[in-house]
Amino acid sequence: MGANGRSPRTPTLSPPHAQRRPPAPDAPTVLFDLDETLMPEEPVAMRCIVDTARAASSAYGVDPLDLATALRQEARKLWHATPVHSFCNRAGISSWEALWSEFPGDAPELAYLRSRRGTYRLESWQAALERFDIQDPALAQRLADAFPALRAQTYETFPDAVPCLERLARDCRIAVVTNGARDNQLRKLAGGGMADLPERIFVSSDFGAGKPSPAFFGHVLHTLRVAASTCVFVGDSVTNDILGASACGIATIWVNRDGRADPRTAVARHEVGALRDVDVGLIRRLLST
Numbered sequence: 596m597g598a599n600g601r602s603p604r605t606p607t608l609s610p611p612h613a614q615r616r617p618p619a620p621d622a623p624t625v626l627f628d629l630d631e632t633l634m635p636e637e638p639v640a641m642r643c644i645v646d647t648a649r650a651a652s653s654a655y656g657v658d659p660l661d662l663a664t665a666l667r668q669e670a671r672k673l674w675h676a677t678p679v680h681s682f683c684n685r686a687g688i689s690s691w692e693a694l695w696s697e698f699p700g701d702a703p704e705l706a707y708l709r710s711r712r713g714t715y716r717l718e719s720w721q722a723a724l725e726r727f728d729i730q731d732p733a734l735a736q737r738l739a740d741a742f743p744a745l746r747a748q749t750y751e752t753f754p755d756a757v758p759c760l761e762r763l764a765r766d767c768r769i770a771v772v773t774n775g776a777r778d779n780q781l782r783k784l785a786g787g788g789m790a791d792l793p794e795r796i797f798v799s800s801d802f803g804a805g806k807p808s809p810a811f812f813g814h815v816l817h818t819l820r821v822a823a824s825t826c827v828f829v830g831d832s833v834t835n836d837i838l839g840a841s842a843c844g845i846a847t848i849w850v851n852r853d854g855r856a857d858p859r860t861a862v863a864r865h866e867v868g869a870l871r872d873v874d875v876g877l878i879r880r881l882l883s884t
Contacts, residue, residue, distance in 0.1 A: 619766070622766060622767050623766075623767050623768070623825055623826070623827065623879065624767065624769075624826045625767045625826070625827050625878055626772045626827070626828045626829065626845070627760070627769065627770070627771050627793070627828075627829050628771075628772065628829065628830030628831060628832065628835070629771055629773035629775075630773065630774075630783075631832070632829065632830050632850050632870075633771075633787065633870075634750065634751060634756065634787050635751050635753065636783075639746075639751055640692075640746060641691075643746045643749050644666055644667070644691070644694075644742060645659045646659075646745060647663075647738055647741050647742040647745055648663045648666070648738070650737060650741065651724065651729065651734060655727070662724070665722075665726045666719060666720060666723040667690070667691060668723075669722035670690045670691060670694060670715075670719040671690045673718055673722070674689075674690035675690075677707075677708075677715075678707070679707050683704075685799075685803065685808070686775075686799040686803060686804060686805050687774025687775060687799050687835070688775055688799075688800060689775075692775055693715060693776075694715075694719065694739075694742055695742060695747060696778055696779050697709065697778050698712060698776055698778070699776075700800055700801060702803060705800065713739070716740075716743070717735055717736055719739070747782060748786075749786075750787050752789070753870065755869050755870040755871040756787070756789065756870055757788055757789060757792070759870035759873055760789060761792065762875070763878070766875040767875060768794050768819070769792060769794055770793050770794055770795040770797060770815065771784065771793045772806065772811075772812075772815055772828070773796070773797070773798055774798075774806055775798060775805075776800045777798040777800045780796070781796065781798070784796065794819075797811075797814070797818070806835035806839045806840075807835050807836075807838055807839025808839070809839075809842060812839060812845065816843075823845045826846070827845070827846045827847070827848060828840035828845045828846070828848070829847075829848045829873060830850060831850045831851070833849070833857050833859050837859070837862060838859060838862065841862040846864045846882060847862070847863045847864055847865075848863065848864065848866070848877075849865070849867070850867055850868075850869075851866050852868060864881045865877065
């Protein structure tokens with residue numbers, strides 16, 4: 596068991612779109628966010644950055660957390676300066692995701708990111724080390740290479756995520772709708788043991804825009820051939836998930852694991868503190884009101 600009761604899992608070879616028994620014709624569709632709803636993302640990424648930074652600590656005595664914080668800041672600066680940042684912003688691809696993504700896809704923006712990924716990783720670590728007066732290109736390269744390898748084998752799921760998906764999959768169509776780079780998101784789902792549970796996985800980098808874009812939600816509904824009135828979206832982000840889906844006429848369940856207060860969530864049909872509280876009875880009740 597990982598921190599905060601989360602379950603670490605090792606990668607599996609489950610295919611992202613395994614065949615499932617077709618649901619009933621009138622089955623509701625449940626759309627799930629991935630990051631911070633099914634799996635913790637930012638804290639896992641930060642822990643991997645800190646663990647990577649320990650190599651600099653042993654060589655130069657710099658505090659790993661301080662170096663990790665500097666890396667996040669310097670990577671963000673470089674990320675905002677990239678000529679395709681507007682695309683990344685629309686697709687919801689973060690600066691720390693870029694430190695380990697290979698950026699697959701046909702879009703010219705993804706091709707640019709693919710061609711620059713090694714330089715971006717190296718320059719981010721170099722700039723972070725320079726904040727501590729460390730000029731060591733070889734170390735920067737070692738760190739730039741080490742983080743993607745570590746992050747690609749480090750996954751955690753919330754302990755209620757897989758049981759929730761398995762429970763709902765018996766009576767509902769299930770899809771994951773996530774912002775980010777396709778390879779990262781698929782690797783996380785596989786590593787978390789969830790790749791074969793959704794009927795479809797929609798990743799914003801494939802579409803060129805992500806949540807809360809109405810166009811992205813519309814793409815999801817069109818591809819699944821379902822009406823908004825037959826869907827429920829389950830997610831943690833007020834802006835991306837709750838407001839975005841609600842604006843498209845999709846009923847929403849706000850997953851509020853930390854007990855936050857946010858008046859904007861008044862548009863949510865329901866609030867839960869954990870996914871164990873989401874079952875087919877709740878889904879049907881929300882769609883009947």
